[in-house]
Amino acid sequence: MTGLVRGAWSPENHARLVEMLRIPVDPTTPPIAAFDCDDTLLCRDTSYATLAYVESHPSLPLRAAGQPLRARYDAALVAHGRRVAYPLIPRFFAHEAAKSVDALAAAWIAHFFATGQIYLRPEFIDLIGHLRRAGWIVTIVSASPNFLVVPVARRLDIAPTDVLAMTLEIDASGAYTESLVTPVPMLEGKADAVRHRYGRPATFATGDSRSDAAMMQEARYALLIDGHDATLREDALAAGWWVQSSWSHSPAEAGLGAQP
Numbered sequence: 001m002t003g004l005v006r007g008a009w010s011p012e013n014h015a016r017l018v019e020m021l022r023i024p025v026d027p028t029t030p031p032i033a034a035f036d037c038d039d040t041l042l043c044r045d046t047s048y049a050t051l052a053y054v055e056s057h058p059s060l061p062l063r064a065a066g067q068p069l070r071a072r073y074d075a076a077l078v079a080h081g082r083r084v085a086y087p088l089i090p091r092f093f094a095h096e097a098a099k100s101v102d103a104l105a106a107a108w109i110a111h112f113f114a115t116g117q118i119y120l121r122p123e124f125i126d127l128i129g130h131l132r133r134a135g136w137i138v139t140i141v142s143a144s145p146n147f148l149v150v151p152v153a154r155r156l157d158i159a160p161t162d163v164l165a166m167t168l169e170i171d172a173s174g175a176y177t178e179s180l181v182t183p184v185p186m187l188e189g190k191a192d193a194v195r196h197r198y199g200r201p202a203t204f205a206t207g208d209s210r211s212d213a214a215m216m217q218e219a220r221y222a223l224l225i226d227g228h229d230a231t232l233r234e235d236a237l238a239a240g241w242w243v244q245s246s247w248s249h250s251p252a253e254a255g256l257g258a259q260p
Contacts, residue, residue: 004130007123013223013242017127020204020221025135033131034194034215035124036207037142037149037165040225043247044118046109046148047089053108054092061100064092082143082211086186090145090166094178098170102147109151120155121247128156136203139164141193143186143211164193190215216241 004018025031038045051069058066069092077085093101112118128138138158142149142165149165164185168176183192191214194202205212205219208227213235216222222241226233236243 005123005126007126008247009123010244013244016221016242021130021134027135029200030135030137031203032137032139032194032198032200033128034139034141034190034202034205034219035128036190036209036212036215036225037140037152038144039208039227040206040212041120041124041140042118042152043121045144046112046118046152047144049112049117050105050108050148051089051092053111060104062093062096062104067092082186086143086211087166087180087184090147090168090176090180091178093145093147094168094176096176097174098147098168098176099174101176102150105145105147106151109148113155120152125156128158131204137198138162139194139197139202141185141190141202141205141212141215142166143190164190164197186211188214191218194218 004014004021006014009017023031035041038047048070051073054060054062054064055066055069073085073088076088131138139162140149140153140158142163144165146163146165146167149163150160153160153163166185167181169179169181171177183189183196185193187210190212191201194215201218202215203219204221204223205216206223206225207213207216208225209229210232213232216224217239222236222239224233224236224241224243225247226236226243226245227247233243
């Protein structure tokens, strides 16, 4: 027996994960477990918490401080979809010193955890421990900014090199630019990022939105954290993915549906 905690897993998904943990592992090409971050690995969303914090703290040493960032993001999401809106969040911090942004972001993430604005799902903390002991590679693949996801990964002892998140290039002065490092880990770019980093698709992939679908489609085992997209849930069931329902979830993209 693996000892995987039952927690809030459905009986079916718990049994499936136990069986998955029993597959043979070749240490020369270990299986890869790819976790989306916001509203999957985490309950709630680091990017939304950050936009609210920066908006409400105009004294921060940032050009974006005090600006209506969430309204700008939401308008782009509704008008143009994820492909346009997601890159706005890291770009709100372009032209700032990368080291300063990274330090501020680490402090924000610590604050969000301390105040309960975000938390790691205990079932995933346990699952990641079992995956590691079984010899799997564990990676976080996120459309949130790298400077927000790396501090989350550190809490799970996941190295920055195993964080595939949206990353701005850095210029000669040490400032973030508006250019994104490719492949950009959103939509089909999540699957591209995993293959680019590891040379093969994820063996197990889990996420909660359309942005995770391509990565999950390429995986041998796919787990949808069902929360806000009824059409995606139907597609997941039709594709034979595992579906975990009734977990707390942000209403981040409610109504957006299949819009790219």
